[in-house]
Amino acid sequence: MFLALPVLCTGYLLGSLPSGYLAGRWLAGIDIRQQGSGSTGATNVLRVLGKGPALAVFLIDVLKGTAAVRLAMLVLSESAPGWQVDALVVLAGLAALAGHIWPVWLGWKGGKAVATGLGMLLGLTWPVGLACFGLFLTMLSLSRIVSLSSIVAALALPVLMQLSFAPGQERPSYLALALLTTVLVVWRHRSNIGRLLAGTEPRLGASKG
Secondary structure (H helix, E strand, O other): OOOHHHHHHHHHHHHOOOHHHHHHHHHHOOOHHHOOOOOOOHHHHHHHHOHHHHHHHHHHHHHHHHHHHHHHHHHHOOOOOHHHHHHHHHHHHHHHHHHHHOOHHHOOOOOOOHHHHHHHHHHHOHHHHHHHHHHHHHHHHHHOOHHHHHHHHHHHHHHHHHHHOOOOOOOHHHHHHHHHHHHHHHHHOHHHHHHHHHOOOOOOOOOOO
C-alpha cells in the first residue's frame, strides 16, 4: 500500500485549498478570517462578500471533497482488497475535511467542513449526499439558520448512511466516516450551538448577533 501516503496527502492538500480566504483577498483585499464569524466557509463569505462569491466558494469546497475521494478510488481501485480500498478512500475524505478545517497555509484556521463534507459524501455515495443536502435545505427554509441546518444534517448522516446499505452489504468504513463527520461538524459548530441555545444565532438576511 505504498500509494496510501500520497493519496492521503493529496486529500489534505485538496481540502486545504483556501477558497474563502482567496475570495476575500482577491475581491475585497481583506482577510475573511477577521470578518463576520471568522470562518473561511461559504456562509461567512455570503455575509461579507455577497451571494456570487459565496456560491463560487461553496461549489469549490464541495468539489474539494468529491475530488479527494474520487481520486483515491481511481488510484487505489486495483491495488488492494475491497475493504482496504474503502478504508483508505474514507481516510482520504477525512484528510480533505482536516485540510479544510486546519489548512497549513492559513495557520491552521479554516472553515467548518460542511460543504467539503457534502462533496465527500457525493463522491462516496451520492444518494446519501443528496439526502443530507435535501435535509439541510429543508431546515434552512424553515429556520433561516445555516448553522442549525448544518448540525441537523450532520446528526442525521449516520442514520442515512446505515439506511443506504442493502442487507448483508454493510460498509463499516463508510459508517465510521459518517460518525466521524458528524462529530467534526458538530464540534466545529460548538460556538454556534451556544448562540442557538441563547437565541442569538443570526438568521440569513439578518446582521450577525
